[in-house]
Amino acid sequence: MSQTPLPAELFRNGLLAFEGILAGQLGRSASAAEAEARQVMEGLMPGFGLALDLYLADQRDIIETIKLGNLVKNDGGYTSWYSGPRIATGEWPEYKKILSTKLPEPAVQGIDESTTRILSRCANPKEPGDRRKGLVIGYVQSGKTANYAGLVAKAVDAGYRIIIILAGMYTNLRAQTQLRLETDLNVNDAKDKNGVAWSLLTGRDTDIAPSNNVGFMSSSTNVAIMIVKKHEKRLANVARFLRDINDDTLRNRAVLIIDDESDQATPNTLSDRELVSTINKRIRGIWNEVPTGTYVAYTATPFANMFIDPNDPEDLYPEDFAMVLPRPEGYMGADSFFDVDQDADRDEDEPIYALSHVIDLAEAQSLVPGREIDDFEPEVTPSLDDAIRWFIIATAIRQIRTGTTNHSSMLLHTSHRVAAHQRLKDAVASFTEDLALRRDAEEESFRSVFVRETERTTHLRGEELIPEWPAVWNQVREIIGRLTVKIDNGQSDDRLVYPDDSPQFVIAIGGGTLSRGLTLEGLVVSYFLRTSNTYDTLLQMGRWFGFRPHYQDLARVWVGPGLLEDYGHLARVEREIRAEVAVLEAEGKTPRELAIRVRTHPGRLQITSPGKMTNAMIVHAGLGGSRRQTIYLDRSAEGAIKSQTAARGLIEAARSRGATQLLHDPSGKSSRDSQIFAGLSNDDVVDFLRKYWVASDPWLQADKMATWLANHGSKVTWNVVLVSGPRKRGSFAYAPGVEVGLVSRAPLQEEYWTPERLDGELPEGSDVINIRALMSGTDSILDLEILAANGALVDPNGLLQSTDTSRIESVRATRKAIAPDVGTLLLYAVDKDSQPLAKSKTRREMGAPAHLIGLGVIFPHAETEEQGEFVAADVQPPVVEDEPSESSSWQDTEGDYSHPEER
Numbered sequence: 001m002s003q004t005p006l007p008a009e010l011f012r013n014g015l016l017a018f019e020g021i022l023a024g025q026l027g028r029s030a031s032a033a034e035a036e037a038r039q040v041m042e043g044l045m046p047g048f049g050l051a052l053d054l055y056l057a058d059q060r061d062i063i064e065t066i067k068l069g070n071l072v073k074n075d076g077g078y079t080s081w082y083s084g085p086r087i088a089t090g091e092w093p094e095y096k097k098i099l100s101t102k103l104p105e106p107a108v109q110g111i112d113e114s115t116t117r118i119l120s121r122c123a124n125p126k127e128p129g130d131r132r133k134g135l136v137i138g139y140v141q142s143g144k145t146a147n148y149a150g151l152v153a154k155a156v157d158a159g160y161r162i163i164i165i166l167a168g169m170y171t172n173l174r175a176q177t178q179l180r181l182e183t184d185l186n187v188n189d190a191k192d193k194n195g196v197a198w199s200l201l202t203g204r205d206t207d208i209a210p211s212n213n214v215g216f217m218s219s220s221t222n223v224a225i226m227i228v229k230k231h232e233k234r235l236a237n238v239a240r241f242l243r244d245i246n247d248d249t250l251r252n253r254a255v256l257i258i259d260d261e262s263d264q265a266t267p268n269t270l271s272d273r274e275l276v277s278t279i280n281k282r283i284r285g286i287w288n289e290v291p292t293g294t295y296v297a298y299t300a301t302p303f304a305n306m307f308i309d310p311n312d313p314e315d316l317y318p319e320d321f322a323m324v325l326p327r328p329e330g331y332m333g334a335d336s337f338f339d340v341d342q343d344a345d346r347d348e349d350e351p352i353y354a355l356s357h358v359i360d361l362a363e364a365q366s367l368v369p370g371r372e373i374d375d376f377e378p379e380v381t382p383s384l385d386d387a388i389r390w391f392i393i394a395t396a397i398r399q400i401r402t403g404t405t406n407h408s409s410m411l412l413h414t415s416h417r418v419a420a421h422q423r424l425k426d427a428v429a430s431f432t433e434d435l436a437l438r439r440d441a442e443e444e445s446f447r448s449v450f451v452r453e454t455e456r457t458t459h460l461r462g463e464e465l466i467p468e469w470p471a472v473w474n475q476v477r478e479i480i481g482r483l484t485v486k487i488d489n490g491q492s493d494d495r496l497v498y499p500d501d502s503p504q505f506v507i508a509i510g511g512g513t514l515s516r517g518l519t520l521e522g523l524v525v526s527y528f529l530r531t532s533n534t535y536d537t538l539l540q541m542g543r544w545f546g547f548r549p550h551y552q553d554l555a556r557v558w559v560g561p562g563l564l565e566d567y568g569h570l571a572r573v574e575r576e577i578r579a580e581v582a583v584l585e586a587e588g589k590t591p592r593e594l595a596i597r598v599r600t601h602p603g604r605l606q607i608t609s610p611g612k613m614t615n616a617m618i619v620h621a622g623l624g625g626s627r628r629q630t631i632y633l634d635r636s637a638e639g640a641i642k643s644q645t646a647a648r649g650l651i652e653a654a655r656s657r658g659a660t661q662l663l664h665d666p667s668g669k670s671s672r673d674s675q676i677f678a679g680l681s682n683d684d685v686v687d688f689l690r691k692y693w694v695a696s697d698p699w700l701q702a703d704k705m706a707t708w709l710a711n712h713g714s715k716v717t718w719n720v721v722l723v724s725g726p727r728k729r730g731s732f733a734y735a736p737g738v739e740v741g742l743v744s745r746a747p748l749q750e751e752y753w754t755p756e757r758l759d760g761e762l763p764e765g766s767d768v769i770n771i772r773a774l775m776s777g778t779d780s781i782l783d784l785e786i787l788a789a790n791g792a793l794v795d796p797n798g799l800l801q802s803t804d805t806s807r808i809e810s811v812r813a814t815r816k817a818i819a820p821d822v823g824t825l826l827l828y829a830v831d832k833d834s835q836p837l838a839k840s841k842t843r844r845e846m847g848a849p850a851h852l853i854g855l856g857v858i859f860p861h862a863e864t865e866e867q868g869e870f871v872a873a874d875v876q877p878p879v880v881e882d883e884p885s886e887s888s889s890w891q892d893t894e895g896d897y898s899h900p901e902e903r
Helices: 008-023 030-044 048-065 091-102 105-121 144-158 171-185 232-244 247-251 278-288 349-353 361-367 382-402 418-437 439-456 469-480 535-541 563-586 637-656 682-691 702-712 777-789 808-818
Strands: 131-137 162-167 197-200 222-228 255-260 293-299 321-324 356-358 408-413 483-488 505-510 523-528 556-559 616-620 627-629 632-634 660-663 675-680 717-723 731-735 738-741 768-770 822-830 852-858 869-873
Touching: 008 030, 008 048, 030 048, 091 105, 091 144, 091 171, 105 131, 105 144, 105 321, 131 144, 131 563, 144 162, 144 171, 144 255, 144 293, 162 171, 162 232, 171 222, 222 232, 232 278, 255 278, 321 563, 356 382, 361 382, 382 408, 382 418, 382 439, 382 469, 382 505, 382 523, 382 556, 418 439, 418 469, 418 483, 418 505, 439 469, 632 637, 632 852, 637 675, 637 682, 637 717, 637 731, 637 822, 637 852, 660 777, 675 777, 682 702, 682 717, 682 822, 717 738, 717 777, 731 822, 777 808, 777 822, 777 852
Parallel strands: 131 293, 131 321, 162 222, 162 255, 197 222, 255 293, 356 556, 408 505, 408 523, 483 505, 523 556, 717 822
Antiparallel strands: 616 869, 627 852, 632 768, 660 675, 675 717, 731 738, 822 852
């Protein structure tokens, strides 16, 4: 902060008092309230007015330069408007107090930091006409609601005035979300507080009405909030509410749409691009009514969201930003249960499978209904018997550990068919009633399960203790008599409820509602047979994911045959998606610029339903055949000299080994043409990388490269291409007689990128810049073209001429066919005086003391590498833009909706 006439601590105290005075002057104009507050504080603290002016000036500077959560515009630049909460009173400070009573400090801090990053990517509510769409990826059962409640609080403090929560497809999920927000944000309190007054348009038992008074929106202090089920008519009511607001008023009342479980129903499900499914059309309709605001899709399974048509500006592709919520401490995800890294020399399978059981095929078949539901007569099988007994035992152990009685749940999920649920409930209820009646005779059976299961997880227990059996049995005897068995599906009338003052011990049987969004409190055991062919449905069914304080070692899951392998694959897919999004964020790219890839399954699994993948295309990935490039260069004098020294050392090694030197132009008329040294070894490449500094990319580090080559490149030789730029720019000599033209690569301006965005330590004294791209597409086969031009490479099928260098799969296919055992290093002499194009608004002059050396690498084909196949949205612009039309309607599967006039 600039030098002020007041000590820092005294000013901070005065600022808090100043904000308190402002908060108490509701209904007055902002200028009049501020003037009076200034006058009061100046009387109490002479010099406060000047100190406040200097403070506000500093804050404006921070807002203009903050790099947290930058947004990429179409021209490659960034804008940023939000750097975090700056007031001591408001919705966020109040919500943070509530969070602090429920979550440990690191979790609260994580929500604070992530919501600041998200809001910084959202539209600026003070800029009418600013509209943005984004995606936030969480984890199943990981507290997404707590996160977006924090986003709502900060958004309201920042100026958003209409909050629309799309709370899934099920009534109980909508009601659960409504209750949560009423409790945590106190949104049902219409009184003015913290400078705003909430107006709640939905209730715990009532969704949004067809007609709503919008007069209250004329006041900029009023905030409308609605928690809405994704139902055709209810979504139409939301759009009608927005249309009823005066256009000028609405333009200045920023709208925040939070689409919870956004991959369900929101994406277009019709396979023809010309068709639009009803829910998708209705949500588009809501978005079209928003002149200023943000659509934020929240989901743990973003597969369908990533395949929304990115070339349709009216659809909901997250073109402006995508980010991943940090994995919360203590969270148990897919890799806590399932095998992610298969390695015969490691023992990692043991802790994963200690928490999992595979149900025998014959048992599984007996618990899943066939075509004729009347023939379905389920009974408690041996594995289900064990699961129920362990649920009771684990609940007892948890009570003893914590000294309190908490909600405890078991999930029983064998079929989506409603009729099957009641039959299964009857069998389970009969079994538990018999246990209660014969509890004294059941002790030995319970003890056998206790011994077997507790021995499985001794290595996962940490500091938690296993009580002696007599203490456990006393608790078990009590819990048996308090068990309830409930059905929760679209037609049940006795759904799951977890009252704060009445701990529930419940076995929950269900289908769709249990596999999407609904929180099962204290979930200890999952018995899971229902399968699916799609990634998103399978992951959402994984209700066992979540937080298990003091009972991580007690959590168990029983699954049907083959599901462990499916979930192992999905755990890897999840990790890769999050890594892809992290790369986008770190490099300042958006999903509009670079589609997020999703690994396909080698067997039966589909990523999502076929109707949601109309805009997907197959892409391939893996190091073999891929290209990588250094976009971060150190332009300091030491950095420039280091890169030059490493490059010249590589060329010296090539010449000393007698490597073949060829020019791009065999006639030799140009002394500054691109040229190649062929026949270098893996050791030459690794030695070069040890001397050349590479930021960020782990696979261009010497040790990583050596490991990869040892596994996949024992027969590889390397070409080194010295890429030459236009002759007019000047030249750079790698060695006597080895000279190329300079290339121009202007870096981004400081306001758009700073080295703080990079992970890891930077070299001392470095001055790192971001040039966004080093390689041109045609460079991917430049070495092969030079060899062919000199008669050193045979291309009988003319593949070089037909290669589409804009498509990595085409380049890979060509290189695999012509030169599978050849890798390529491309060196670029980057002009120290590189200039931006005249029309550029985001680049600046290089201004380096010496020319820099940039590095591109094309990995050789790897026959033994698990390359894998991926799917991504097709972000290429369409040739023809089709007019969408409605062709189907979403049905209310719960039958709980009607217009008031129809009642």
